[in-house]
Amino acid sequence: MRAAIFRNGAIVVDHIAEPKPGAGQVLVKTLACGICGSDLHARKHAHRMVAMARYSPGRKPMDLKRDVVFGHEFCCEVVDYGPATQRRLKVGTHVCSLPALITPTGPQGIGYSNDNIGGYAEAMLLSEPLLLEVPNGLSPEHAALTEPLAVGVHAVAKANIRGGEVPLVIGCGPVGLAVIAALRLKGLHPIIAADYSPTRRRLAEKMGADVVVDPATTQPYATWAEHAAMSEAEKAARPPFQAHLAALKPALIFECVGVPGLLQQVFEGAPRDARIVVVGVCMETDTSEPMLGIIKELSVQYVLGYTPEEFSASLRLLAEGQVDGAALVTGRVGIDGVAQAFDDLANPEAHTKIIVEPWR
Structure with missing residues (x-):
């Protein structure tokens, strides 16, 4: 599958292996993923993120000699289930999730990891217990604003x-x-x-x-x-x-x-x-x-991040129209446009939030 990859300090497009869902995991098709300001910072200051990880017990730092697929603001479509899953949502359901995987050794982040593929790829893995069904027919690009x-x-x-x-x-x-x-x-x-x-x-x-x-x-x-x-x-x-x-x-x-x-x-x-x-x-x-x-x-x-309850509440706010997500989205690109989008976001008059649509 195709992905926009952080490699040697740059964003490049390449093919990577499609992930296989393990126990408790769900294979999803990435429909939309926002480019976060933290991603822009990470492209320039990834070494600082690695250095600071040593102060966060249990957090595995990125190995900058290996590939990383960014993307932690996403909306996806359920494709398949791994073993030991309840399959409570039908294939084709649109979902959001906290950008984390539940593992036997604790949660692992999605988006700044060598092992867990982020949303700048055509498919990724999520943990079934963290899935939230997108309500009210909210569009994927607006559901991706939940994070x-x-x-x-x-x-x-x-x-x-x-x-x-x-x-x-x-x-x-x-x-x-x-x-x-x-x-x-x-x-x-x-x-x-x-x-x-x-x-x-x-x-x-x-x-x-x-x-x-x-x-x-x-x-x-x-x-x-x-x-x-x-x-x-x-x-x-x-x-x-x-x-x-x-x-x-x-x-x-x-x-x-x-x-x-x-x-x-x-x-x-x-x-x-x-x-x-x-x-x-x-x-x-x-x-x-x-x-x-x-x-x-x-x-x-x-402050950093949010609680699961705040994440879920934010999805409802968007779905119920209490926050105007459409006003924030100023551009959409496919995987081939991610590198240029990183540069374009430097101009606040041109863009606020660019959404990556990997299948575009």
């Missing part, structure tokens, strides 16, 4: 919203847009969003942002402060000791870019007592001034 949406849902859940916070989302790529959608569903307003790209600012509004900011012309934190000003009643209700502090509602800042220097910028711009949720995946060594965090008493929460 990135779940990242945003999880980030908002980890923020421990108490009510009354004013959120600021830095970066309106796919992750930032997912965070905005999740904040809207939580009913937290106004949502302030910042991005240099006019296209992504428009998408942020479509996803639920109330105010969008171009950092090239407007300071995001100043705009946030304008919309976070306390009412006179809220000012009067504060304890006497807090009267000398800025009369601002609690700040909830989501860093959704993941490049060196961004966290330091957030530290500099954030108001006192802000809660910062780091969603963007920075794969390079970064620096920040701890004293800024100390002086301002900032809280920093790093």
